[in-house]
Every structure is written in C-alpha cells, then in structure tokens.
Amino acid sequence: MKKSWVLFVPLAIMGLLFGAFIYRLTVPAETLIQSQWINKPMPLFDLPPATAGVEGLKSSQLADGKPRLVNVFASWCIPCRAEAPQLEALKAAGVPIDGIAIRDRPDDVAAFLRENGNPFDRIGSDQQSSVQIALGSSGVPETFLIDGKGIIREQIQGVILAEQVPEIIAKLEAMK
Amino acid sequence: MIAELGLALLWIAAALACLSLVAGIVFLRTGKDDLAALVRPASVAQGLLTATAFALLIALFVRSDMSVELVARNSHSLKPMLFKVAGAWGNHEGSMLLWLTILGVSGALVAIFEKRLRNDTLVATLAAQAALSLGFFAFLLFSSNPFKRLPVAPPDGQGLNPLLQDPGLAFHPPTLYVGYVGISVAFSFAVGALITREIGPAFARAMRPWVLGSWIFLTLGITAGSYWAYYELGWGGWWFWDPVENVSLIPWLAGTALLHSVAVTATRNALRAWTVMLAVIAFSMSMVGTFIVRSGLLTSVHSFAVDPERGTFLLALMAIYIGGALTLFAMRAGAVAEGKKFALMSREGSLVINNLLLTTILALVLLGTLYPIVAEAMGEKISVGPPYYNKVAGPLALILCLVMVAGPLLSWRKDDGKKLWSRLPAAAFAGAAVLFGLVLFGGKVGVLPLLGMTVAGVVAVASIAPLWKRNLRRTPLPTWGMVIAHFGVAVALAGMAAESAFIKERLVAAAPGETVKVDDFSVKFAGVSPVAGPNYTAIRGTLIATTPSGASFTLHPEARMFPGLMGTAPTETNEAALLTRPGGQLYVVLGQPVPGADGMSADRYQLRLWWKPLVWWIWLGGALIAIGAALSLLGRAQLIEIWRVRRARKAQERFA
Amino acid sequence: MRVRLLLATLLALFAVPITAQDRLPPAPYAYQQLRDPAQEAKAKALMETLRCLVCQGQSIADSDAPLAGDMRHEVRTKIAAGESPDAIRKWLVARYGNWVTYDPPLDAATALLWFGPLLFLALGGWLAFGRFRRGGTDGESEI
Numbered sequence: 001m002k003k004s005w006v007l008f009v010p011l012a013i014m015g016l017l018f019g020a021f022i023y024r025l026t027v028p029a030e031t032l033i034q035s036q037w038i039n040k041p042m043p044l045f046d047l048p049p050a051t052a053g054v055e056g057l058k059s060s061q062l063a064d065g066k067p068r069l070v071n072v073f074a075s076w077c078i079p080c081r082a083e084a085p086q087l088e089a090l091k092a093a094g095v096p097i098d099g100i101a102i103r104d105r106p107d108d109v110a111a112f113l114r115e116n117g118n119p120f121d122r123i124g125s126d127q128q129s130s131v132q133i134a135l136g137s138s139g140v141p142e143t144f145l146i147d148g149k150g151i152i153r154e155q156i157q158g159v160i161l162a163e164q165v166p167e168i169i170a171k172l173e174a175m176k
Numbered sequence: 177m178i179a180e181l182g183l184a185l186l187w188i189a190a191a192l193a194c195l196s197l198v199a200g201i202v203f204l205r206t207g208k209d210d211l212a213a214l215v216r217p218a219s220v221a222q223g224l225l226t227a228t229a230f231a232l233l234i235a236l237f238v239r240s241d242m243s244v245e246l247v248a249r250n251s252h253s254l255k256p257m258l259f260k261v262a263g264a265w266g267n268h269e270g271s272m273l274l275w276l277t278i279l280g281v282s283g284a285l286v287a288i289f290e291k292r293l294r295n296d297t298l299v300a301t302l303a304a305q306a307a308l309s310l311g312f313f314a315f316l317l318f319s320s321n322p323f324k325r326l327p328v329a330p331p332d333g334q335g336l337n338p339l340l341q342d343p344g345l346a347f348h349p350p351t352l353y354v355g356y357v358g359i360s361v362a363f364s365f366a367v368g369a370l371i372t373r374e375i376g377p378a379f380a381r382a383m384r385p386w387v388l389g390s391w392i393f394l395t396l397g398i399t400a401g402s403y404w405a406y407y408e409l410g411w412g413g414w415w416f417w418d419p420v421e422n423v424s425l426i427p428w429l430a431g432t433a434l435l436h437s438v439a440v441t442a443t444r445n446a447l448r449a450w451t452v453m454l455a456v457i458a459f460s461m462s463m464v465g466t467f468i469v470r471s472g473l474l475t476s477v478h479s480f481a482v483d484p485e486r487g488t489f490l491l492a493l494m495a496i497y498i499g500g501a502l503t504l505f506a507m508r509a510g511a512v513a514e515g516k517k518f519a520l521m522s523r524e525g526s527l528v529i530n531n532l533l534l535t536t537i538l539a540l541v542l543l544g545t546l547y548p549i550v551a552e553a554m555g556e557k558i559s560v561g562p563p564y565y566n567k568v569a570g571p572l573a574l575i576l577c578l579v580m581v582a583g584p585l586l587s588w589r590k591d592d593g594k595k596l597w598s599r600l601p602a603a604a605f606a607g608a609a610v611l612f613g614l615v616l617f618g619g620k621v622g623v624l625p626l627l628g629m630t631v632a633g634v635v636a637v638a639s640i641a642p643l644w645k646r647n648l649r650r651t652p653l654p655t656w657g658m659v660i661a662h663f664g665v666a667v668a669l670a671g672m673a674a675e676s677a678f679i680k681e682r683l684v685a686a687a688p689g690e691t692v693k694v695d696d697f698s699v700k701f702a703g704v705s706p707v708a709g710p711n712y713t714a715i716r717g718t719l720i721a722t723t724p725s726g727a728s729f730t731l732h733p734e735a736r737m738f739p740g741l742m743g744t745a746p747t748e749t750n751e752a753a754l755l756t757r758p759g760g761q762l763y764v765v766l767g768q769p770v771p772g773a774d775g776m777s778a779d780r781y782q783l784r785l786w787w788k789p790l791v792w793w794i795w796l797g798g799a800l801i802a803i804g805a806a807l808s809l810l811g812r813a814q815l816i817e818i819w820r821v822r823r824a825r826k827a828q829e830r831f832a
Numbered sequence: 833m834r835v836r837l838l839l840a841t842l843l844a845l846f847a848v849p850i851t852a853q854d855r856l857p858p859a860p861y862a863y864q865q866l867r868d869p870a871q872e873a874k875a876k877a878l879m880e881t882l883r884c885l886v887c888q889g890q891s892i893a894d895s896d897a898p899l900a901g902d903m904r905h906e907v908r909t910k911i912a913a914g915e916s917p918d919a920i921r922k923w924l925v926a927r928y929g930n931w932v933t934y935d936p937p938l939d940a941a942t943a944l945l946w947f948g949p950l951l952f953l954a955l956g957g958w959l960a961f962g963r964f965r966r967g968g969t970d971g972e973s974e975i
Binding site: 418551683684 | 858863880881889929932933935949952960964
C-alpha cells in the first residue's frame with residue numbers, strides 16, 4: 001500500500017512515549033533544586049544579627065582570604081538539629097562557619113544555640129529569605145563552600161553527614 | 177465474610193474474562209459457533225460479578241470494618257457517611273476495582289444491547305474487552321488486592337486526605353473514570369473491526385453512542401474537577417495546566433476528535449482508518465493518564481496515593497494493549513479503503529480540519545506534560561506551565577472555534593464558500609460588536625482574552641444558525657445536541673476570557689469591623705468565630721458583602737484544621753466562600769491571622785478577595801456541552817424509538 | 833556512597849514539611865499588593881509564571897508556602913524598585929535554573945517543545961490534504 005510507513009507513525013510515537021516512561025521509572029526525578037549560583041561571587045547583603053551576643057553577617061566579610069562555610073539554617077528546622085554535631089566537628093577542625101538564619105526570631109535562635117551549641121562566627125538574620133533566594137537556595141539546612149575571594153564553590157543540600165566532614169575540610173584546604 | 181466473598185467474586189470474574197477471551201479467539205480461528213455463544217453470557221456475568229464485588233467493598237467501608245487493610249488505611253468510623261462511601265474509591269486499590277467494574281459493566285452492556293454489528297465482529301469486540309479486563313484483573317489480584325485482611329484489626333482507621341473530603345470530589349473520580357474507561361468500548365470495537373476487517377458505517381454507528389456516552393462523563397468530570405480545584409485550593413484558579421489536569425484533558429481531546437470523525441464515517445463512510453486509530457488513541461490516552469497519575473510519574477498539586485512500583489506493572493500492561501492495537505492497526509489499516517473523497521469546502525472538510533487541530537492540541541499537551549522528563553534526560557531541568565500552553569494551544573483553540581462556526585453550516589461532500597458567507601452575517605456582526613465594545617470600553621485587555629471574547633461572540637450566534645428557519649419541533653435531537661454543545665463552547669470560552677481579562681484582586685490584612693472594596697462590592701469583615709465540624713475544627717469568618725444597589729449578602733469562609741489521626745500529620749485547608757451573582761462570583765478566603773506588634777496576639781486576618789466576572793460561565797458552558805452530547809446520545813441511541821416499538825409490540829401481544 | 837545519598841535525600845525530604853512550622857509573620861509583600869495597580873498587574877502576571885520551589889507544581893502566586901510568600905515579596909519589591917519583569921525572571925533563572933520559570937526559554941533543549949506542535953500540524957496538514965478531492969470532478973470514487 002502507498003504511504004504504508006505512515007501507519008507505523010503512531011506506533012513509533014508510542015515507542016518514544018514509553019521510552020520516556022521507562023527512563024523516568026528507572027531514573028527517579030531529582031527532587032532537590034540545585035543552585036545555579038555556583039562559581040559566582042556571593043551576592044551583596046548586609047544582614048542584622050540573628051540574636052543578641054552574635055555578630056550579624058555582611059557579604060564583604062566573606063572575602064577575607066580564608067575559605068569558609070556559610071550554613072543556611074533555622075531554629076524551627078528539625079534536621080538542622082541533627083546537623084549541629086557535624087558543624088561542631090568542623091568548627092573544632094578550625095573551619096570558619098558563618099550562619100544565615102531563615103525566617104527566625106531572636107529568642108528562638110538563642111534557644112537553638114543554647115540547646116545545640118554555637119559553631120557560628122557570625123549569624124545574619126534573613127527574615128524574608130531574600131539572601132536565601134539570592135543564593136539560589138530552596139530549603140534548610142543548606143551549606144555553601146566559599147573560597148577566600150568570596151566565590152561560592154559548592155552547595156550541599158540537606159544535613160551534612162558525619163562522613164562528609166573530612167571531605168569538606170579537605171575541599172576547603174584545597175581552596176587556600 | 178464480606179471481604180472473602182468479594183475476593184472470590186473477583187477471581188470468578190477474572191476466570192470468566194479468560195473464558196470470553198479464549199472462546200473468542202477459538203471462534204475467530206475456527207468459526208465454531210457453539211463457543212461464540214459463550215462469549216455474550218460470560219461478558220454479562222463478568223460485569224455483574226465485578227460490580228457486586230465493588231458493592232461489597234463499599235459495604236465494608238460503610239460498616240467501617242477495620243480488619244480490612246484498605247478500610248483501616250483510608251477510613252475512620254467517625255467520618256460522615258458520604259465520605260465513608262467515597263473512601264472506597266479514594267485510594268489506589270479501590271479505584272482500580274472501580275476501573276475494572278466499569279470495564280466489565282461496559283462489556284456487559286455491549287453484549288446485551290449491541291445488535292447492529294456482524295456476529296464475528298461483536299465476538300472479537302467482546303474478546304478484546306475481556307483481554308483488557310484480564311490484564312487489570314491480574315494487576316488488581318496480584319499487586320493491589322482491595323480485600324486484604326489485617327492480622328490484627330486496629331481500633332480505628334487512619335482517615336482520608338482532608339482535601340478529598342468534599343462532596344464534589346467524592347463523585348469526581350468515578351465520573352472521570354466512567355469516561356476514561358467507557359471509551360475502552362471504542363477501543364475494543366476498533367480492535368474487533370480490525371480483526372474481522374469490518375470497518376464501515378455499521379461499525380461507526382455501533383461505536384458512536386459509546387463514544388458520546390463516555391465523552392459526556394469525561395466532560396462532566398473535567399468540568400467538576402476544575403470547579404473543585406477552583407473553590408478548594410483557595411486561590412481561585414480553575415485550570416493550572418498541571419500534569420494531572422492535562423492527562424484528563426488529553427483523552428477528552430481524543431474523544432472530541434473521535435466524536436467528530438466517527439460522524440464522518442457513520443454518515444459518509446469516509447475517514448475509516450483515521451476513526452479506527454482515534455478510537456485506539458482515545459483509550460490509550462486514558463490508560464496513559466491513569467498510569468501517570470497512579471505511578472506518581474510527575475509532580476502535581478493533585479497527586480495522592482502514588483506508588484512507583486505498581487507503575488511498572490501498569491506500564492507493562494499498557495505496552496501490551498497499546499502496542500498490540502497499534503501494531504494491528506499498522507498491519508491492517510493499509511488494506512482499509514479510506515472511503516469517499518470530498519472537497520475541502522464541505523462538512524467533511526471542516527471536520528478533517530477540526531480533527532487536525534484537535535490532535536495537534538492533544539499532541540502539544542502531551543508533549544508539554546512529558547517534556548520535563550525529556551529535558552532532564554538531556555541534562556536540563558525545566559518547567560512547562562501556563563505561558564507555554566497559552567501561547568501554543570491558545571491560538572490553535574481559537575482557530576478550532578472558528579472552524580466550528582463554519583462546519584455545521586456546510587453541506588456534506590461539497591459546498592460553496594460564497595454561500596457560507598451568506599449564512600454568517602449575524603455571527604460576524606456579533607463578533608465585530610464584541611471586539612469594538614472591548615476596544616472602546618474594555619480598558620487594557622490582553623490579546624488572547626480579547627480574541628477569546630470576540631470568537632465567543634461569533635460562535636454563540638453562529639452555533640444557533642443551524643436551527644435558523646427550521647421547524648424546531650421536527651429538528652432531530654442530534655442537531656439540537658450539536659447546537660447546544662457548540663453554544664456551550666462559546667459560553668465557556670467567554671467565561672474563561674472575561675475572567676482572565678477583568679478579574680479584580682484584593683489582598684488585605686483586615687481587623688474585624690473593617691470594610692474592604694472589591695470592584696463594586698464593599699465587604700465588611702464582621703469577625704471570626706471557632707466552629708467544630710464532624711471531623712475538623714475551624715475558624716469561620718463572617719463577611720458582609722454589599723452591592724452598589726444596596727443588597728447585602730453574608731459569606732462564611734473557613735480555615736479548617738483536620739487533626740492527624742493515628743499518627744498522621746494534621747492538615748489545614750481553606751474553604752473559600754463564594755457569592756454567585758449574575759455578573760460573576762465574589763470569592764473570599766480567610767487566611768492566616770496576622771500577629772500584632774508583640775508577635776503573639778492576632779488582631780487582624782489575611783483576607784483574599786476576588787471579583788471574577790462571568791467565571792461561572794466556564795462551568796455552565798461545560799454543563800451545556802455535556803447536555804448537548806446527552807441529547808445527541810438520546811437521538812442516536814434511539815432509545816425513545818426502541819421503547820415505543822417495544823410498547824407497541826407488547827400491546828399487540830396482549831390483543832393477540 | 834549510595835547509602836549516604838539515600839540518607840541525605842531522606843533528610844532533605846524531611847526538611848520540606850517542617851518548613852511550614854516557622855513562627856514568623858509573612859513578609860510584607862507576600863499577601864499585600866503594590867499600591868500602583870499597573871505595577872501590581874505586572875508583578876501578578878510575573879508571579880503566575882514562576883514556580884514555587886517547595887510545592888507540588890504550583891506557581892508562587894497560588895501557594896501558601898512561606899518560601900513562596902517570600903518570593904512574592906521579592907518580586908513585588910523588585911517591581912516597585914522599577915525592575916522589569918523580564919529582568920527579574922532572568923535574575924531568578926540565574927539562581928534556580930530554568931526550573932523556576934513556567935515559560936521555558938527557547939534553546940537547544942527546548943526547540944522540540946516549541947516547534948514540535950508546528951511540525952505535527954504541518955505533517956498532519958500534508959497528510960490530510962491528500963484526502964480532499966481536487967478540481968471539480970464529482971466522482972464517488974474510492975481509492
């Protein structure tokens with residue numbers, strides 16, 4: 001019959017459709033939205049202190065020659081509590097850590113630090129998530145590795161696990 | 177005992193499906209009539225038994241029999257009765273049983289009522305329907321048994337997603353399912369006709385009522401679903417181009433195309449292969465849609481009860497059915513004569529363009545829905561949403577509406593373009609009037625809504641034109657049906673366009689006693705009070721809306737809190753309050769309390785108020801489309817005629 | 833390595849529902865409109881095409897999630913400061929990738945998405961054209 005190849009077009013389209021389905025069933029969707037703001041300078045910001053007795057955070061303070069971590073957290077975030085010991089371990093290893101508290105109140109931050117320890121040199125209060133958005137971050141906790149020039153080199157989404165601690169130290173060391 | 181009986185009935189029904197399939201195949205191979213005689217009764221019995229099993233499942237939910245796992249997981253003894261019943265299909269297993277019930281009952285109805293087809297085609301159709309059932313029986317019995325007992329019955333159940341505890345939504349999934357699965361009959365007819373090579377007007381006429389019938393339910397289901405999203409999600413949107421919405425729209429688009437092409441095949445014996453393929457596509461898309469929703473393949477605002485593992489089973493089933501049918505089509509359709517030719521300027525010509533545009537829209541909705549997967553495979557994460565569909569599908573849909581203006585006014589085979597124009601002055605005038613009115617007095621209106629309202633004006637007038645100068649009493653029901661359905665499209669289109677062009681939004685934090693202006697309404701926020709529902713607590717706001725003419729109405733939006741039952745998380749929902757007026761709807765949502773300066777006490781509440789002009793026309797239009805299709809079905813199925821003949825026959829027998 | 837990834841994913845998933853528990857009032861422009869109706873209309877149109885990062889497929893205009901509220905605040909603040917909607921969209925895409933916009937830009941990866949329907953229409957039109965009887969012959973011929 002003429003144009004008989006046309007009759008196979010629906011079958012071919014179905015094949016493509018099923019290809020997409022099989023791909024999705026075997027490679028599950030990545031649910032985390034990774035920041036695209038990597039290898040770019042820290043966005044400009046000047047955040048007030050998140051609670052009494054701790055310094056606020058300015059972006060200009062992040063380019064002082066020392067590689068560091070910027071931890072995006074919140075007192076109301078339960079996984080952030082699970083992350084506290086790892087941050088303490090990093091702190092003990094001499095890693096400078098700054099914090100950005102998302103949508104938080106001074107009393108709550110103070111209580112959080114009392115219960116979980118304070119590994120932070122400075123904590124900026126980001127009450128309207130504007131720095132979080134400028135960083136391309138979409139959840140708490142998230143941790144950014146910043147080199148000495150204030151360039152963001154890596155984003156870690158979710159809780160830092162104990163076995164990640166030496167890796168992070170090594171990476172920051174390499175940036176020196 | 178009820179659960180065990182239900183399971184037993186399912187196994188027997190599955191065996192009957194197996195019998196129909198085997199008997200059908202043997203008959204088609206050897207031509208032995210004695211086996212063919214089994215197929216009809218087996219199909220009827222299978223439908224009956226499956227329906228009984230489904231009724232038993234509902235009985236278990238009504239009795240709150242917590243020893244059954246499905247009931248314990250999805251119900252609670254304190255739930256209102258309506259939601260206990262609806263709980264039976266508000267979950268994966270129950271909805272699959274519902275799916276099978278509709279599949280079985282449709283097969284049974286074909287077996288009982290279909291008299292027009294050749295016997296071998298009918299047997300092939302029923303065997304195809306049995307094959308469909310058999311796969312889903314396997315799925316249900318091996319991987320999602322709804323009647324599974326728990327070793328120890330818990331004291332009470334875990335409840336049901338509060339978002340789904342809504343009377344409208346209780347009946348939304350079954351309606352949609354009747355549509356989804358009803359179209360399986362068209363699929364089976366197509367497969368049957370391909371097997372016996374009987375593709376012609378008789379086949380098209382046999383298939384037509386089934387397409388119409390399931391299309392009515394699809395239309396109602398989508399319309400109701402859109403209304404549900406509108407008032408339940410609390411933001412006043414009525415269509416989000418969300419994956420779950422899209423996959424319900426796709427079978428509807430296929431059904432709409434099929435409805436029109438089957439008309440050409442039935443009346444003019446043309447477009448035969450195309451009609452067969454659309455019948456296959458329509459049910460294939462229903463299965464694909466169910467698969468996407470059930471497997472949680474795509475993130476959606478509407479997704480619930482998802483399980484990727486079952487997705488694999490469904491995918492394999494679909495591959496067999498769709499792949500098999502399309503392969504059969506590719507092998508056989510080449511031998512199907514396409515039928516009579518016709519001019520572009522003819523009823524058939526306009527229907528071909530209609531089908532071309534509808535399938536293009538179908539393809540683009542499917543493409544847009546699945547493209548994020550394709551892009552991710554290429555290493556890019558993207559989102560496809562309203563801007564894409566509005567830009568690409570919007571213009572096509574408007575052109576489609578204009579074709580709809582011309583089609584019914586053209587005669588079959590060949591017509592004259594000049595004559596068409598002579599039939600359209602009133603419609604063209606209406607369109608021009610709307611366009612000028614909007615440009616002069618409408619203020620700033622987007623291009624798409626502007627064209628939408630203009631086209632709606634044209635369609636509204638032109639859709640009535642087929643009744644012009646006709647004896648209305650003698651006008652056949654299908655013509656009435658077409659006129660009403662096409663008019664419904666105009667009504668819905670006008671509603672969509674007017675709502676998006678003229679919507680007024682007010683977001684305020686108001687203290688009790690304050691008055692807010694929205695469009696012409698002044699709305700006084702009288703205050704809030706706590707209320708306790710049957711299974712939730714709520715804060716109920718009282719608002720008094722006053723129109724310019726001085727009429728006032730009280731609205732009660734609620735913020736509801738459903739406690740977490742048996743360890744599940746508590747859920748909050750917003751119940752919007754709606755005030756329907758001739759010109760549109762006032763939509764009011766009570767949001768969060770706003771903490772005062774001390775951060776603790778709340779003296780103000782977030783209020784979201786919208787005036788949505790003509791918004792209810794969207795669903796009125798949907799209802800009109802369904803009513804039109806129902807009239808058409810009544811005319812096509814000739815039920816009245818059959819009833820008259822039977823009564824006359826009975827009367828004769830009495831006198832004989 | 834796999835286990836860690838799994839754990840990390842699990843913990844990350846954990847973070848999502850708990851996000852709703854913060855005790856701060858919404859940002860000023862999360863639930864408040866701009867005074868200038870023209871600016872508000874621009875902001876609203878833009879917000880309807882931006883995807884909420886922590887929701888199940890909703891735009892930031894239709895979500896009660898705190899982060900969506902903060903993004904609305906961000907958008908309205910930028911619009912009020914005179915930025916164009918396109919510039920704001922670009923600013924967000926630079927941070928979250930094309931995932932954040934419901935209006936996918938035309939590039940190599942999305943060419944099929946934008947031109948596929950046209951291609952389909954053209955192919956279908958070509959096939960359908962063969963169906964029409966050309967000229968004035970009135971034959972009832974079957975192919």
